[in-house]
Amino acid sequence: SYVLTQPPSVSVAPGKTARIPCGGNNVGSKTVHWYQQKPGQAPLLVIHYDSDRPAGIPERFSGSNSGNTATLTIGRVEAGDEADYYCQVWDSSSDRGVFGGGTKLTVL
Amino acid sequence: EVQLLESGGDLVQPGGSLRLSCAASGFTFSNYAMSWVRQAPGKGLEWVSVISGSHGSAYYADSVRGRFTISRDNSKNTLYLQMNSLRAEDTALYYCAKTQIAVVVPSTYFDCWGQGTLVTVSS
Numbered sequence: 001s002y003v004l005t006q007p008p009s010v011s012v013a014p015g016k017t018a019r020i021p022c023g024g025n026n027v028g029s030k031t032v033h034w035y036q037q038k039p040g041q042a043p044l045l046v047i048h049y050d051s052d053r054p055a056g057i058p059e060r061f062s063g064s065n066s067g068n069t070a071t072l073t074i075g076r077v078e079a080g081d082e083a084d085y086y087c088q089v090w091d092s093s094s095d096r097g098v099f100g101g102g103t104k105l106t107v108l
Numbered sequence: 109e110v111q112l113l114e115s116g117g118d119l120v121q122p123g124g125s126l127r128l129s130c131a132a133s134g135f136t137f138s139n140y141a142m143s144w145v146r147q148a149p150g151k152g153l154e155w156v157s158v159i160s161g162s163h164g165s166a167y168y169a170d171s172v173r174g175r176f177t178i179s180r181d182n183s184k185n186t187l188y189l190q191m192n193s194l195r196a197e198d199t200a201l202y203y204c205a206k207t208q209i210a211v212v213v214p215s216t217y218f219d220c221w222g223q224g225t226l227v228t229v230s231s
Binding site: 048097 | 152154217219220
């Protein structure tokens with residue numbers, strides 16, 4: 001089955017840029033989506049189709065996907081961005097949804 | 109406004125059964141595939157199952173295939189998950205999630221989520 005790999009944690013100072021990688025075998029050939037989950041809340045879609053932002057998501061959030069790594073980038077990080085972030089694909093070869101293990105973003 | 113309200117979570121013994129429901133509003137329910145995603149306490153998200161909008165095509169995670177059945181009643185705008193032969197490892201918060209289109213496609217994602225219903229499997 002297809003596997004997406006994320007680092008357990010990423011730390012960044014306020015105002016800096018955070019980059020959260022999501023690794024997978026030739027993930028660049030798939031479409032990657034990203035979710036933000038704050039404690040006690042349901043996940044929130046922040047990036048779809050690799051790099052598109054849903055309505056209401058700040059421009060500080062961006063995404064890219066190439067080769068074996070997709071990346072969620074958060075510019076000018078704020079304390080309110082502290083959350084768990086998950087990448088997700090649909091694996092057509094097995095007809096399964098796949099989530100990465102999640103990355104906890106800590107704002108120092 | 110899209111709203112998804114899950115219900116049916118409970119404490120159940122190993123080997124038992126439970127049926128979860130998700131009441132949808134704010135959109136044309138039959139026009140969208142719907143999914144269940146779960147999250148064990150302190151753990152990450154795990155996709156469970158998805159069902160298309162009207163044709164009833166359904167897909168399952170290997171961990172639940174043969175034990176769980178997803179279904180929907182478009183006349184009632186409700187999604188269901190019938191859970192049989194429950195195990196301790198099924199303990200989780202179960203989220204109902206809307207996809208972006210009626211059928212399952214390679215770009216399938218989940219654009220709206222409910223708040224979840226808690227299933228605890230324990231003796």
